[in-house]
Amino acid sequence: MLDLRGLTIRYLPRGQRPVQALKGVTIRVQAREILGITGESGSGKSTLGAAILRLLPAYADYSAGAVLFEGRDVLVMDDSELRRIRGSRIALISQDSASSLNPVLKIGTQISEVLRAHLKLNKQQRMGRVLELLREVGFDDPERIASAYAHELSGGQGQRVVIAQAVACGPALLIADEPTSKLDSQLQAEILALLSNVVRQHGTGLILITHDPAILVGLADRIAVMYAGSIVEEGGTADVVRNPLHPYTQALLRLFMLRLDRHPSKMDKFPAIVGEAPDLSHAGPGCCFEPRCLERMTVCATEDPRESNLSHSHRVSCFKYAN
Amino acid sequence: MTYVFHRLLRAALLLLGVSLLCFLFTEMAPGSFFDEMRLNPQISPETITSLRARYGLDRPLVVRYFRWTASAMHGDLGYSIAYNAPVTPLLWARAKNTLLLTLTATLLTWLLGVPLGLMTGSARGKFADKLATPTSSFLLSVPELVLAVGLLALAVRWRFAPVGGMMSLGFEDLSPWEKIRDMAVHMLLPVLILVLGGVAVVERHVRVSVLEVLDMPYIQAARGLGIGRARVLFRHVLPVAANPAISLFGFSIAALLGGSLVVEVVAAWPGLGPLILEATLSRDLYLVIGAVLFSAVFMIAGNLIADVILLASDPRIRPGEPDAS
Amino acid sequence: MLTNGNSSATSNRALLRVRALSKKYWIRRGMFRRRAPLAAVSDVALEIEGGKTLAIVGSSGSGKSTVARCVARLEKPDSGEIWINDREIVQTEGKDLMFLRPQVQLVFQDPTASMNARFSVAKTIEEPLLLQGCGAREERRARVAELMREVALRPEWMERRVTEFSGGQRQRIAIARALALRPKLLILDEAFTGLDLSTQAQIANLLLELQTSHSLTYLLISHDLTFVSRMADTIAVMSLGRIVEEGRAEEVVINPLHPSTRALVAAAQGLHSGNAAQQPS
Numbered sequence: 001m002l003d004l005r006g007l008t009i010r011y012l013p014r015g016q017r018p019v020q021a022l023k024g025v026t027i028r029v030q031a032r033e034i035l036g037i038t039g040e041s042g043s044g045k046s047t048l049g050a051a052i053l054r055l056l057p058a059y060a061d062y063s064a065g066a067v068l069f070e071g072r073d074v075l076v077m078d079d080s081e082l083r084r085i086r087g088s089r090i091a092l093i094s095q096d097s098a099s100s101l102n103p104v105l106k107i108g109t110q111i112s113e114v115l116r117a118h119l120k121l122n123k124q125q126r127m128g129r130v131l132e133l134l135r136e137v138g139f140d141d142p143e144r145i146a147s148a149y150a151h152e153l154s155g156g157q158g159q160r161v162v163i164a165q166a167v168a169c170g171p172a173l174l175i176a177d178e179p180t181s182k183l184d185s186q187l188q189a190e191i192l193a194l195l196s197n198v199v200r201q202h203g204t205g206l207i208l209i210t211h212d213p214a215i216l217v218g219l220a221d222r223i224a225v226m227y228a229g230s231i232v233e234e235g236g237t238a239d240v241v242r243n244p245l246h247p248y249t250q251a252l253l254r255l256f257m258l259r260l261d262r263h264p265s266k267m268d269k270f271p272a273i274v275g276e277a278p279d280l281s282h283a284g285p286g287c288c289f290e291p292r293c294l295e296r297m298t299v300c301a302t303e304d305p306r307e308s309n310l311s312h313s314h315r316v317s318c319f320k321y322a323n
Numbered sequence: 324m325t326y327v328f329h330r331l332l333r334a335a336l337l338l339l340g341v342s343l344l345c346f347l348f349t350e351m352a353p354g355s356f357f358d359e360m361r362l363n364p365q366i367s368p369e370t371i372t373s374l375r376a377r378y379g380l381d382r383p384l385v386v387r388y389f390r391w392t393a394s395a396m397h398g399d400l401g402y403s404i405a406y407n408a409p410v411t412p413l414l415w416a417r418a419k420n421t422l423l424l425t426l427t428a429t430l431l432t433w434l435l436g437v438p439l440g441l442m443t444g445s446a447r448g449k450f451a452d453k454l455a456t457p458t459s460s461f462l463l464s465v466p467e468l469v470l471a472v473g474l475l476a477l478a479v480r481w482r483f484a485p486v487g488g489m490m491s492l493g494f495e496d497l498s499p500w501e502k503i504r505d506m507a508v509h510m511l512l513p514v515l516i517l518v519l520g521g522v523a524v525v526e527r528h529v530r531v532s533v534l535e536v537l538d539m540p541y542i543q544a545a546r547g548l549g550i551g552r553a554r555v556l557f558r559h560v561l562p563v564a565a566n567p568a569i570s571l572f573g574f575s576i577a578a579l580l581g582g583s584l585v586v587e588v589v590a591a592w593p594g595l596g597p598l599i600l601e602a603t604l605s606r607d608l609y610l611v612i613g614a615v616l617f618s619a620v621f622m623i624a625g626n627l628i629a630d631v632i633l634l635a636s637d638p639r640i641r642p643g644e645p646d647a648s
Numbered sequence: 649m650l651t652n653g654n655s656s657a658t659s660n661r662a663l664l665r666v667r668a669l670s671k672k673y674w675i676r677r678g679m680f681r682r683r684a685p686l687a688a689v690s691d692v693a694l695e696i697e698g699g700k701t702l703a704i705v706g707s708s709g710s711g712k713s714t715v716a717r718c719v720a721r722l723e724k725p726d727s728g729e730i731w732i733n734d735r736e737i738v739q740t741e742g743k744d745l746m747f748l749r750p751q752v753q754l755v756f757q758d759p760t761a762s763m764n765a766r767f768s769v770a771k772t773i774e775e776p777l778l779l780q781g782c783g784a785r786e787e788r789r790a791r792v793a794e795l796m797r798e799v800a801l802r803p804e805w806m807e808r809r810v811t812e813f814s815g816g817q818r819q820r821i822a823i824a825r826a827l828a829l830r831p832k833l834l835i836l837d838e839a840f841t842g843l844d845l846s847t848q849a850q851i852a853n854l855l856l857e858l859q860t861s862h863s864l865t866y867l868l869i870s871h872d873l874t875f876v877s878r879m880a881d882t883i884a885v886m887s888l889g890r891i892v893e894e895g896r897a898e899e900v901v902i903n904p905l906h907p908s909t910r911a912l913v914a915a916a917q918g919l920h921s922g923n924a925a926q927q928p929s
Contacts, residue, residue, distance in 0.1 A: 040844040041815060055547050087549030094547070099540040104562045104637055113558065117550045149638040155708070165548060181842065184707045184871035185915040211844045255845045258878060265898050266701075267878045269856065272849035277814055 007065035017281035036220030088118035091166035097158035101150035108146030228288035235314030401609030421594030432521035440529020462523035487591035532564035573629020577622040669728035703880035750829035757838035759818035816847035
């Protein structure tokens with residue numbers, strides 16, 4: 001359904017060096033599939049999410065690649081076709097629900113606007129659908145919420161409303177960018193459960209972008225691990241978690257495993273990854289993880305790693321596996 | 324509703340305070356209406372004293388103030404010494420003229436300014452913006468007096484409008500339609516001056532507001548959900564951007580009576596402005612106070628209206644709403 | 649392991665002692681602006697020994713941040729006692745509180761919001777030194793360099809603006825600033841939320857190191873029970889303004905008693921078992 005091929009994007013902010021945000025990203029999402037994308041801040045995961053709908057700021061340059069959705073390349077579509085896809089075939093749920101909602105319009109109106117933009121319903125039908133949607137995302141009293149304003153809702157409620165907006169027109173693909181990072185752990189669990197339900201019921205695909213791989217285990221069918229703008233490893237969630245190949249994935253999972261430990265105790269030292277996140281405005285040749293990699297080899301610093309397919313559905317970009 | 328009530332109460336108190344201050348200031352200003360008369364040897368001191376007694380100017384300040392307040396409650400704002408007539412009807416007549424001018428000007432200003440601001444805000448950097456921005460900068464930086472006199476000079480030169488007064492001679496003999504036409508033509512110059520200055524202000528405010536809102540994440544989110552550009556602008560951006568504009572609108576209303584003084588004097592429009600000027604210069608006590616009070620009423624009313632509109636349009640500032648969660 | 653006001657873990661080496669702490673917030677309801685009280689914190693009692701870490705966990709609205717702010721005396725509690733190194737601070741006011749500042753410092757959740765982004769790193773870190781009237785410029789700069797090295801930032805970057813740093817680096821700057829006056833107690837209010845996993849780990853390591861090298865005591869506020877259980881000696885769980893469970897970190901996590909605690913543990917570890925959607929909170 002969604003096919004990214006060699007997507008390469010640079011940011012060209014005025015008066016500063018260009019930043020290589022994405023480098024040759026190739027990945028597929030099938031219908032009804034949940035793909036998790038994880039990585040640190042600066043890994044390019046948010047850029048990826050926004051790029052699918054061409055929602056990047058004006059100083060972004062789509063240097064190369066294609067974003068094929070149901071056969072058509074989003075990057076070359078004209079404005080009206082793009083507008084028709086946004087919100088109705090692919091919908092983006094962004095990070096901070098509090099700021100994604102208009103402060104002076106009622107919640108019901110905001111959801112209704114999405115319907116109005118894409119579906120031919122009259123006002124009454126729209127209002128009915130709005131209430132339906134609010135019920136679906138878990139509100140007992142949709143009428144009260146529909147006439148409320150954004151500042152009257154809590155973080156969790158706001159996030160539910162944003163999800164309602166996204167599924168309003170029954171899209172084929174949802175992209176959720178850090179939907180829970182600003183919520184406390186209980187709310188996180190609730191919102192993720194909601195997303196998972198929604199996806200199951202409507203048969204939508206979901207791209208879940210997060211910096212916390214813990215969220216993806218048990219929820220995502222496949223995981224893609226990103227670092228410094230490239231996908232370093234990708235495969236079925238169970239595969240990748242059980243058998244992480246890339247050193248970065250391994251390090252990440254070590255951290256994540258701490259959570260699952262049933263006998264936690266105060267640690268002397270967390271298994272942190274040494275070094276700092278890479279500076280994307282000074283990208284050179286070679287593997288971008290190399291400075292922080294505990295298993296680096298001489299070739300890693302000079303050549304870009306090529307992809308190896310370790311199995312039919314598990315691939316990794318690392319010289320360790322290049323034969 | 325309680326909010327409005329509280330505001331009205333506060334407004335009444337404010338008016339009382341304004342009137343008191345006005346009294347005090349006029350009293351403290353050197354000179355009185357009769358100074359000129361005193362200099363005139365033909366008028367005897369006894370005449371002056373009796374005149375003063377007639378107008379109650381020999382009573383102590385406090386007494387005068389209370390007597391005036393008492394009669395003001397009935398709508399009687401005192402007596403004008405210069406015109407030898409009650410103040411209230413004098414003010415009304417002039418105020419009507421002023422309002423005619425300023426209401427027209429304000430309407431036009433906002434009808435032009437808001438769309439202009441919307442346009443330049445949403446089309447930043449494009450042609451329309453490149454044209455409008457320096458123009459409004461120019462209009463903003465030119466002082467009102469200079470603008471007024473400049474346009475006056477142009478009017479005299481190019482004769483595109485009559486340069487004084489509200490009506491032509493022989494106004495009474497014109498038919499109703501011709502009367503309206505005549506007044507409109509006379510209004511052209513002062514309205515033009517007012518509008519040129521005002522549109523620049525409104526356009527700037529709206530533009531800045533629109534630019535700010537366009538960058539907000541919820542607008543990006545709306546575009547991301549496929550809502551069209553025009554719809555986003557009018558249905559999503561405008562309601563938020565309207566907030567500061569509404570405050571500005573309050574100022575516009577507040578200035579309906581007081582803000583056109585310069586223009587009225589320059590264009591010889593028989594409104595409240597020239598009257599206040601004259602009265603102040605000649606220390607015509609009650610006329611001055613009455614006129615200031617009139618202006619104050621409008622100013623307070625203007626702010627109150629703006630606040631009420633804001634209350635109705637921006638849900639964020641409703642006082643005392645409990646959390647929905 | 650519910651404890652009451654008289655904790656059996658009392659030790660005369662307790663750096664921080666809190667007894668019967670209560671604070672209400674007044675909120676306005678309705679058009680007539682009637683003020684109704686909202687009990688943010690009720691009857692809270694805590695203790696931390698010097699050199700140890702106590703974590704307060706709870707979901708949003710449980711009152712944990714309010715406790716932190718009261719301990720730092722950013723707010724005045726309505727009632728109760730707070731003893732820092734055997735000096736009571738609730739009844740102390742004004743100038744007398746000056747002694748508190750060098751001893752108790754805070755690190756907040758969002759490093760971007762807690763610092764002036766236009767300041768240079770040096771200016772940010774030396775601010776507490778300036779406020780306490782410390783020394784000449786060279787001395788201050790030397791101390792800033794020292795602090796930067798302690799938090800693993802290069803001193804050469806001293807003059808760079810805060811905006812040029814990543815979230816994790818900014819949090820390090822915030823920690824350096826907090827350490828400037830050599831405090832005894834560091835309060836970390838959701839200092840890890842919003843950071844990447846690997847950054848969280850790095851900052852955690854940094855704090856653990858600093859704890860040993862400087863014998864610091866930490867009061868950690870968080871909603872993330874599992875992460876916190878790796879850093880804390882004791883955990884107190886709060887719900888609706890009260891402490892509902894308290895004890896050694898491992899015990900609270902392995903064997904939670906109170907339903908709120910169980911919910912927190914379940915949320916943290918049950919993220920990936922796809923629970924059905926619950927009611928919105």
